[in-house]
Amino acid sequence: MYDTGIVMRISGGLCWVLTDARGDTLRCAARGNVKKREGRVYVGDRVRISCGTGGDGGVLEEVLPRQTYLTRPQVANVDQAIVVMSIARPEPNLYLLDRLLVLVDHSRLDAVVCFTKADLASGGEHSRLVDIYSGAGYRTILTSARARLGIRELSAALAGKTSVFAGPSGAGKSALLNAVQPGHDLAEGELSARIERGRHTTREVCLIPLDGGGAVADTPGFSVLDIESIKPRELAVTFREMREHLAGCRFVGCVHNAEPECAVKSAVEEGRIDQGRYGRYLMFLEELSEAEKRQYR
Template identity: 45%
Template structure:
């Protein structure tokens, strides 16, 4: 049997990239799989057979490494969390929220800051310094001035990547710039609100020349953190890890408790204040949900 990767699921068909022939076949799915409630989504690795008419039938879905619920996609290596330095303004709370979601899903993360020419590289680097200190990889790009595109290509090489980030930051533009021929639809940022409406809708894996695969999606459109427990949230802020277990109280929520090692680290600027503030806000969200508010 052949093996391949589902690039797109559309109208009951699955478009499968054959690992050997490198061709894409339009496949249906064996009724048995449907009965077993075995769903097949973009990114799934499957076994399939070819019929005489050149179409295929998916016979088996291989085990998933991971999967995201929104967008629905499986077997991702990494997420490129993309923001613009301006237009729309860089929303650090949303950035931190996406970072938490990526940590929960145990995905490799690259932060991509686009439209740097609207500020300057120095300004952009300064604003992202706290994230670099935490250990996140940050790349700076401008589609307009063709900056940082090779760095982005390098990150995408040989990986299955998902783009996440608000509308209008230039995710589709970046992909068009690094992979001529894609011709993804690019939206106009509304002048009035300086924010786009998501131009990209369905989930499709696109092939890159350097063996990479990438999904151009809004990414993590469900931004709800309330499924996380209060005890777990702290682990999704990597800069907290060194201080955990050093607080006077155990457990410590690092909010109201005295002699809290995390708060002390914030006081001496070992942990960025805005990151801590966002932690507190997410904590409140998680706690409110638990109380059923």
């Protein structure tokens, strides 16, 4: 018989598919033409499978068209990304945070910024970070899995949607997900003592159904993120706070760098756009411009 379903986990070349009609989770091997090249099937993919009436195995016949996807972390058909960054241990990396926000927006997903480990820093540091991102127009949530702070607010943001947690190793993604949806006992890792970095405890993407409806993907942490598929001209719209100013620039095609009468630069000078965010915009712009030049060389 045939059924459809959603890929919850991929491991060792097999996919765990939560089936629609049967209602159980079936372990499936992908048929030759679907597999095996890495990346052909993502967690979150809707798939068509075939299976016998008995036994517990099936065959993944076809990956159905994707609505959305991210390649880092690899996940399909999510509505929003929860970009997770610790306030301390490890120190927040706003360069990586902004890169993630750029990529999430470019992939047409909603973004929520989630700061973790609020119990480890002062109120001053909390509000400095929260102000930057809520001021830029992102829904920003301050949490602590340990002190159970912000968990209800995060649960409300997740309810009824399919979300992916993304961020560096050690940020506390799994700990946060354990706090939001107990019962899955996702492994939480120690930090390496010397450099306070995560140890890549989570190795695979997995999708977890939420009691209140919706699902969340826990993912392995990462620190390198390729944004070079984006054209320099497309960068500014992915900075949410810049959008409202773009029509005010003197020159069509202004990239808000050296051009005169630039509305974005004026907004930075007036303090309406955060200096640090603009600085990172310029860093990404240079990187994308270099990448574009290399392409035409």
